[in-house]
Amino acid sequence: MLTIKDIAKQLGVSVSTVSRALNNHPDIREETKQEVLEAMKRFNYTPNALARSLIQRKSNTVGLMIPDITDPFFSAMAHDVEEVLSENGYQVVYVNTSRRPDKEKRFLNSVMERKMDGIIVTPDFLDDDAKELLQRLNIPVVFLRRRPPEELNMPFVDVNHYEGACRAMEYLFSLGHRQIGFIGMPRYSFTGQERYRGYMDSLKKQGITPDPRGISWNGRTIECGYKAMERLREELPDMTAVFAANDLLGVGALEYTARNGVAVPDQISIIGFDNLEVTDLHWIKLTTVAQPRKEMGRKAAELLMQMMTDNLLTADSITLETQLIVRNTCSGIAR
Template identity: 30%
Template sequence: MIRLKDVARQSGVSVTTVSHVVNGTRRVAPDTEDRVRRAIAELGYRPDSIARALKSNRSRTIGMIVTAANNPFFAEVIRGVEDNCFAQGYSLMLCNTGDTDTRQLTYLQALRDKRVDGLIVMTAHSGPDFLQALARQPLPTVLMDAAPPGGDDIAVVNDDSCLGARLAIDHLLERGLEDIALLTGPVSHPRSAERLAGALAALEAAGLRPPASRIVATNLLADGGYDAMRQLLERRPTPQAIFAFNDLVAIGAMRAAREQGLTLPDDLSVVGYDDIELGRYLSPALTTVQQPIYEIGAMASAQLIERLEHRRPLQRLLELAPRLVVRESVRESVRDPVRASVRGAAD
C-alpha cells in the first residue's frame, strides 16, 4: 500500500507538503506541486477516502435512494442529480430499492455507515418504518416526488401535479372529449393523489363527474397501464379518452387498445404525464404533461449541496411548473355528440 510518506520520499518534499497538495489545504509552489503530482501518478497513490472523511467529518459524497434506476423517469432524475454533483465536486452513491421496506431501511443504514454527507430520496412507495427512520436520521435530506416533509432538515422538490392534471384534462375537454377515464397510481402515492385531485377538479369545473368505473388504479408501470386498459375495454361503452398518470402507464394502455382493434387517436385519445423520451417516438407520438424531470434532480442536489457548503437551511418545499406537450395521440375534434350518460353519472 502506497502511503503519503512514500510520495514525499519520491518527490523530495515533506509529508506535510504532500498532504497540502492532496487535500488542497494550502497553496504550494507550482514546481513543487508538479513534482508531488508526478510522484502520485508514478506510484499509483490513492487517498484513503474513508480516513479523510473521518478526519474532516466530510466525505463529499451524497447518497441517493431510488425505486429503480432503469425506469426512464428515474434515470433522467438521476442524471440531473449526478451532473450537478459532479460539477460541484461531489460523488453520488446510488441505491436501488425496488420499493421494498427491507431494502430501503438497509440502504439507509448502509449510506450512513459510508459517511455520506447528505441524502436524496425518490421512491414510489415508502412504508411507515422507512419514513420514520428517515425523519429520525441526522443527515440533511431532500425528497423528490413526495409528500411535504415531517422532520427537521428535510426538503421536498416536486412538480405541481395538481396543475399538470388540470392541463391534461382541459386539453381533452377543449377537443370535445368528455368521457375520460383516469389511470391513476396507488392510493398511497402522493403525486397520484394530487393528479387525481387536479383531474377531478377540472372535470367538475366542466360540470362532469366520472363514475367510479372510469377511475382505475395502476402500479405506475407499463404492465399496470396494459391491465387497466383491458379492464376498461371489458366495460361498455369504451371511453373516448384516457389520462394516464405517467407515460409508462399510457404506453401500456396504448398497447392494450391496439390489441383490441382500436385506432389511436380516432377511437381513443391518450394523454400521459412526465414526457419521457420514448413517448415522442411512439406512433402516434404521445401527448403528455411534461414535468421538468432533469431539473428536479439538478435542483434537489443543488439544494442539498448549498446546505452542505454554506449551512443555509433547506427550503421546505420547491415546486416546478409542468407544461403540456401536444403531439399526436389526441384527436383534433369529436365528430359524434358526447355521450350524455357520462355527465353527472352516479358512482
C-alpha cells in the same frame, strides 16, 4: 450571538463564501480564507456544534435513493443528479430500493454508517421508523419528486402534480370530451394520488359525476396500461378519452388500441404524464404533460450542495412547472 451571516455581512461576501472558507474549499482564494479567519478572531466567532461536526466528518460522499432504476424517468433524473454532484467533487452512492420499504430503511441506516455528507431521496414508503431514521441523520436531506411529511422539516424539488393533471383534463375538455377514463398508478403513490385528485376535481368542476367504471387503479408499467385499457373499454364503451397517470401506462393503452383495431385519436384520445423519450417514437407520439426531469435533478443536486456548504438542515423547497406537450393521440370529438 454572532453567526456566520454576521461574518459574511462584515466582510461583504456571501454566506456560502464564508462557509466554503471554513471548509478550506479549493475554489476560495487564500486571501479570502485569511480574511475570514481574521474576522473570526476579531469577533471571537466559533462555528457551532453542527458546523464543526459536519466539517470533521466531511466525506465528499452523497447518497441517492431511487425507487426503480429500470424506470426511465428515475434513471434519467438520477443521471442528472450524479452529473452535477460529480462535477463538484462529490462521489454519488446509488441505492435502488425496488420500491421496498425494508430497502429504504436499510439505506437510511447505511447513511449513518458511511458518514455521508447529505442525501437525495425519492421514497415510496415512509413509515414511522423511516421518518425517525431521517430525523436522526442530522445531515442535509432533499426530497426529489415527492413531498416529505409535514413533521419532517426538509426541502423538496418537485412539480405540482395536481395542477399538471388539471392541465391534461382541461385540454381534453377543450376538445369536447366528457366521458374520460383514468388509468392510475398504485393507490399508495403520492404522485398517483395527486394526479387522481386533479382528474376527479376537474370532472366535478365541469359538473360531471365521476363514473367508478371509468377508473382503473393499476401499476406503472406498459403491461399494466394495456390491461387497464382493456378493462375500461369493456366497462365503459362510451368512453372517448383516457388520462393515463404516467406515460408507460399511456403507451400500454396505445398498445391495446393498436392490437385491437381501435383508431387513435379518431375513436379514442389518450394523454399521458411525464414526457418520457418513448412518447416521441415514430408510431407513438403520445400527447402528455411534461415534467422538467433534467431541471429537477440538477436543482435537487444544487440545493443539496448549498445546504452542505452552508451547514443547513433545511431550506426553501422548489416547485417547478409542468407543460402540456401536444402530439398525435388526442383530437376533438364529433358533436
